[in-house]
Amino acid sequence: MSFQIKIPSCIYGGVGCIENVKGIVEKEGARRIIVFTDKGVRAAGLLDMLTSLLDKTKVEYQVFDDLTPEPAYQDVERVVKEVEGYDGELIIALGGGSVMDAAKLCSVLKGARYTVKDLLDEPSQAVKMVRTVMIPTTCGTGSEATCNAIVAVPEEQSKKGIVNDNMIPDYVLLDAQMIRGLPKSIVAATGVDALAHVVECFTSKKATPFSDTYAAAGAKLIFHNIREAYHNPDNMEAKNNMLLGAFYGGVAITGSGTTAVHALSYPLGGKYHIAHGVSNAILFAHVMEFNMKACEERLAQLCDIVYPQKVEESTNDKARYIIGQIAGIVKDTGIPTDLSEFGVKRADLDVLVDAGSKQQRLLVNNRKSLSLEDIRNIYLKVLK
Incomplete structure (x- = not known):
């Protein structure tokens, strides 16, 4: 019996490890950053912790926070279209599972000819276009570690997972500060x-x-x-x-x-x-x-x-x-x-x-x- 496991290539842990985002940006040589989050994370002040660090690196960044919880694949396709207009070189996701899943999908969709619907039908065609950093703000989805993205499929009244090794995150920051004030x-x-x-x-x-x-x-x-x-x-x-x-x-x-x-x-x-x-x-x-x-x-x-x-x-x-x-x-x-x-x-x-x-x-x-x-x-x- 042979077996395997997949794991992000670089993982940081411990209170305050979000500081490592500066070194990641420098290592990747990224000048323009795509930031995925949601309005709840922004309202909790967690986004400010990230953007203040990005400001110190003097990179450009664009925040995309218009993502619904438990999104349908059409919601993700809409956000991906918004991101297409921004020439980002690194994606940082700050949020729960829905945010991180959308960011992972964007990482294989930006500049691609296939859509989220295409990946639902044939996930093997996904190819990583942009490297990713995951910063979870909940203590449960595990999305920061997986090559999976879950979306709702309204016409089937259910959810479906898109699974492709190319969606494994490149960096993960497990900072308990991000869940200190979690309801x-x-x-x-x-x-x-x-x-x-x-x-x-x-x-x-x-x-x-x-x-x-x-x-x-x-x-x-x-x-x-x-x-x-x-x-x-x-x-x-x-x-x-x-x-x-x-x-x-x-x-x-x-x-x-x-x-x-x-x-x-x-x-x-x-x-x-x-x-x-x-x-x-x-x-x-x-x-x-x-x-x-x-x-x-x-x-x-x-x-x-x-x-x-x-x-x-x-x-x-x-x-x-x-x-x-x-x-x-x-x-x-x-x-x-x-x-x-x-x-x-x-x-x-x-x-x-x-x-x-x-x-x-x-x-x-x-x-x-x-x-x-x-x-x-x-x-x-x-x-x-």
């Missing part, structure tokens, strides 16, 4: 998204020794720090550990891939615009319960790593303990657990089941196959 609800949603990444990757049919190493390291950090990061926003050690755990989860994705949790969450984001981390959190424990028989040993192994005090217990008990911790974290961080809160009705089940079943890129990673009836029953568990 608790976003700490929760993005943190549980990161937790889903590491657990799904560890239990994926395509898991490898490489992906296991990163998934296990990420799991230890996230399971032991997410509650603290949520309840005590000023605990910068917990915030830093969440940022690292999220990055490790992103790296694990490039080696193995997520599974049915993400597959079934995509229609919830695409049709109902439920935040990605929230839709994952709602489904997470229920999918792992469904997977229990196929994943029991893997979940028990993860329990040994994260909660070594449980090592004397049975395999079944350890696997159930991990699933119980997942459910407990979702409850403790105040994430809704019922889809009806978001206007989802039982009458929508057929559409959800159909859209979820089409996420074969991820469903093939799941150790237990899902029939249409299985998918329906999982959705029913979160429709009360």
Whole structure:
């Protein structure tokens, strides 16, 4: 068996590491910078931290912040057209997953003849046109580490991932200052998204020794720090550990891939615009319960790593303990657990089941196959 993993070529970590952006700009010899962000990041004052550093380098830069959360591919195409008019030599993304995904897509679209729609149909044609720097401002998407970009596809009422090695970022800056003031609800949603990444990757049919190493390291950090990061926003050690755990989860994705949790969450984001981390959190424990028989040993192994005090217990008990911790974290961080809160009705089940079943890129990673009836029953568990 051969296996591989992909990882950004240069990663900086620690409070204050955003200062390294000056050296990156100098190293790249960039004179004009494209900055991707969103209005929330700008309003929080985080953009000012970046632009003040860019001002010291005396480079030109253009800020693009007109990107909607959870964007459709048409939204990304619109932003890419705006960027086409600016002759930037380096892209810096400061934001959450949507911002970073849009920046990664721009890095392979600027000056290209293909469109985002073309990449949805055939992602292999993407070629990197502009090098990228990722600065995450949430603690969960892992987008800063992956070669994936997720966009909504309205006509399919779902989301779809574009995957191409050329979208791996060139530089990553993991600075906990960027998540110091993150609202608790976003700490929760993005943190549980990161937790889903590491657990799904560890239990994926395509898991490898490489992906296991990163998934296990990420799991230890996230399971032991997410509650603290949520309840005590000023605990910068917990915030830093969440940022690292999220990055490790992103790296694990490039080696193995997520599974049915993400597959079934995509229609919830695409049709109902439920935040990605929230839709994952709602489904997470229920999918792992469904997977229990196929994943029991893997979940028990993860329990040994994260909660070594449980090592004397049975395999079944350890696997159930991990699933119980997942459910407990979702409850403790105040994430809704019922889809009806978001206007989802039982009458929508057929559409959800159909859209979820089409996420074969991820469903093939799941150790237990899902029939249409299985998918329906999982959705029913979160429709009360």
